[in-house]
Amino acid sequence: MARAFLPAQQAFSPESGLLSHLLANFDGLVYRCLADSNWTMQFLSEGCMGLTGYLPGDFIANATISYEELIHPDDRSRVRDIIFDALRRNERFSLEYRIVRRDGAVRWVWERGTGIRDAHGACFALEGYVQDITQRKAAEDALQEAERRYRSIFENAIEGIFQSTSDKGYLAVNPALARIYGYDSPQQMIDTLRDLDRQLYVDPQRRVDFLQHMNGQGAVINFESQVYQRNGNVIWISENARAVRGPDDAILFFEGSVVDITERKAYEAKIRFQATHDALTGLPNRNLLRDRLEQALLNARRGKHLAAVAFIDLDQFKFVNDSLGHELGDELLKMIAGRLRSCMRAADTVARQGGDEFVIVLGNHKDCKTVEDTIGRVIEAVSRPWMARDLELRITCSVGIAVYPNDGDNAETLLRHADSAMYKAKELGRNNFQYFSADMNQDATERLGTLNALRQALANDEFVLHYQPKINLLTGAVVGAEALVRWRSPARGMVTPNDFIPLAEESGLIIDIGAWVLRTACAQAMAWRQEGHGGRDALMVSVNLSPSQLMRDDIVDVVAGVLAATGLPPRLLELEITETVVMRDIEKSLDKLARLKMLGIRISIDDFGTGHSSLNYLKRLPVDILKIDRSFVNDIATDEDDAAIVKAIISLARILNLDVVAEGVETEAQRRFLMENGCDVGQGYHFSRPLPAAAFASAWLALPGETAGTGRLAPAR
Structure with a gap:
């Protein structure tokens, strides 16, 4: 490669000094060389030393090294091809390649030159210049690496990355964003989405908000929106x-x-729903109920309308739940929830308060007539029959209503008053609704006080048993005694069962009370037996088994444990079970009654005739006694229908080989009718009121060699 060849006659011209000075200060080297296989140098400027580490003389005539050897081995062929290609086309050449300095360092250089031709046009030499571009190449490499890394991040990022304008859609998007929006490629997305306001955002106002943030603040952080995917999702x-x-300062x-937060939003919505809705029925829970009620009251105040709260409690749900199982109980609650929803307007709210209690918020009503119409539909819907395990079952509800503004002006008061009205509906026979009245506050307070006192009664030994004799109607002899619990309250005096047993059933206290009654009655019967009362066979004691007790899985173990603890022979214990409870789950009842019978006790069906027994089931029940309900005994002497029912x-009983006991016998005419028609045993005020244990023994039980008191033959009024 020839370097600045000067004719000999000009070598010592004044201008040559200026030229040498210019070449010495050139950042690189200027050369002239022959166009031969080794690029034999004829001239190199002083910059040669700084660039290559060799003196110019080392290259002249290839004295020490040829310029060809200086070029990096991997680049030599490419360099020669590029230069000779340019020479063939009679063009200047420009190229970049590596050289290996004398010290072994590799440097990048840029060379630019041209061919020198003779009079015939043949190229015999080259001249040009070479500059060190190592730093520039390093900068370019770093830039390329940075771009490569950025491109890798851009192309492979999991989150979407974009550049867009305010009015012309997207300038650039990465594959992740295209996937998020459902497009096959970034270019397809760029070509398709040109009107982001309408094509992308579900709510165009979100695009307006985005642009306002950008224009005003220059950025958005965690800006959430709903957008359409390509398929419309x-x-x-x-x-x-x-x-x-x-x-x-104009926005370019x-x-x-962009990240897809659909799953997170769904999860957040699920959490919010769970926080405000009942997990079983999907109805609003107490938290949302309070909010809906407050809103209904606010609207009622503004519009001067009525707003009503209806408190709904399912009648006897606990027995269904206990007898048929919690799984079926849950299905019942879900079914009831659906029926309640079907009775509501869009503006109304039905919520689950808890357990088997529901609350309805009725807003924007003109008068109580429309409220009553809605509640009437609710009661009818709930009471429709439903099928469970091939059985057609019915359940009813009791409803209490409180109306704004007459019954309260805030949510808490209205809920409390509706609850009080619901209890009144239960007291009045269930399956009805009652409006709140002022005296219900006193009833609710008394009820709460009774419940609190009842919780302490067992621990304070406030219960006592009275015994009512069962009399052989033919001989007048006492054949047994029914144990009846009384509550001897320090504050209320002697409380009869009708005043506390329903509350004990609802609160669950009946389980402990019933167990106490069973233990105490068996212990007393054993004591009478040991004292010799009642003759050789002693006295049979009968105990009422509550529905809650019968439904418990451990009832057989409880009874067996009491018999073992007291020593009472099983044949001297009779358990009275109501007909309705037995028929609630006949298969389960059959199993438990059979296991109870295996203990050796006797079983009586109490209140017979008031339930829905079928002869098919009755003949399968392992029972010993039918007990005629007092409602049929009251008028047997004067009412032909009652007389016919009792005879039937x-x-x-005779057909099924069962004994018969009539309760509620209060007159001699009743006693005589029952005796003449074949009834075995009677009990009632005609013979005796229930008596404390000592008084019962004195009046009705005789020790060996003694005669019982006059009460045995004289009716107690």
Whole structure:
């Protein structure tokens, strides 16, 4: 490669000094060489030393090294091809390649030159210049690496990355964003989405908000919106973006990132729903109920309308739940929830208060007539029959209503008053509704006080048993005694069962009270037996088994444990079970009664005739006694229908080889009718009121060699 060849006659011209000075200060080297296989040098400027580490003389005529050897081995062939190709086309050449310095360092150089031709046009030499571009190449490499890394991040990022304008859609998007929006490629998305306001955002106002943030603040952080995917599906996204501005501070474009937060939003919605809705029925729970009620009251105040709260409690749900199982109980609650929803307007709210209690918020009513119409539909809907395990079952509800503003002006008061009215509906026979009245506050307070006192009664030994004799109607002899619990309250005096047993059933206290009654009655019967009362066979004691007790899985173990603890022979214990409870789950009842019978006790069906027994089931029940309900005994002497029913029950018992007991016998005419029609045993005020244990023994039980008191033959009024 020839370097600045000067004719010999000019070598010592004044201008040559100027030229040498210029070449010495050139950043690189200037050369002239022959166009031969080794690029034999004829001239190199002083910059040769700084660039290559060799003196110019080392290259002249290849004295020490040829320039060809200086070129990096991997680049030599390419360099020669590029130069000779340019020479063939009679063009200047420009190229970049590596050289290996004398010290072994590799440097990048840029060379630019041209061919020197003779009079015939043949190229015989080259001349040009070479500069060190190592730093520039390093900077370019670093830039390329940075670009490569950025491109890798851009192309492979999990989150979407974009550049967009305010009015012309997207300038650039990465594959992740295209996937998020449902497009096959970034270019397809760029070509398709040109009107982001309408094509992308579900709510165009969100695009307006985005642009306002960008224009005012220059950025958005966690900006959440709903957008359409290509197929029309709606997803949630979160954007972080900034505005890129030009020298005049005008916005050139936006750039940022997008993540799909649809799953997170769904999870958040699920959490919010769970926080405000009942997990079983999907109805609003107490938290949302309070909010809906407050809103209904606010609307009622503004519009001067009525707002009503209806408190609904399912009648006897606990027995269904206990007898048929919690799984079926849950299905019942879900079914009831659906029926309640079907009775509501869109503006009304039905919520689950807890357990088997529901609350309805009725807003924007003109008068109580429309409220009553809604509640009437609710009661009818709840009471429709439903099928469970091939059985057609019915359940009813009791409803209490409190109306704004007459019954209260805030949510808490209205709920409390509706609850009080619901209890009144239960007291009046269930399956009805009652409006709140002022005296219910006193009833509710008394009820709460009774419940609190009842919780302490067992611990304070406040219960006592009275015994009512069962009399052989033919001989007048006592054949047994029914144990009846009384509550000897320090504050209320002697409380009869009707005043506390229903509350004990509802609160669950009946389990402990019933167990106490069973233990105490068996212990007393054993004591009478040991004292010799009642003769050789002693006295049979009968105990009422509550529905809650019978439904418990451990009832057989409880009874067996009491018999073992007291020593009472099983044949001297009779358990009275109501007909309705037995028929609630006949298969389960059959199993438990059979296991109880295996203990050796006797079983009586109490209140017979008031339930729905079928002869098919009755003949399968392992029972010993039918007990005629007092409602049929009251008028047997004067009412032909009652007389016929009692005769039929007695005949049925005879067919099934069962004993018959009539309760509620209060007159001699009743006693005589029962005796003449074949009833075995009677009990009632005609013979004796229930008596404390000592008084009962004195009046009705005789020790060996003694005669019982006059009470045995004289009716106690």
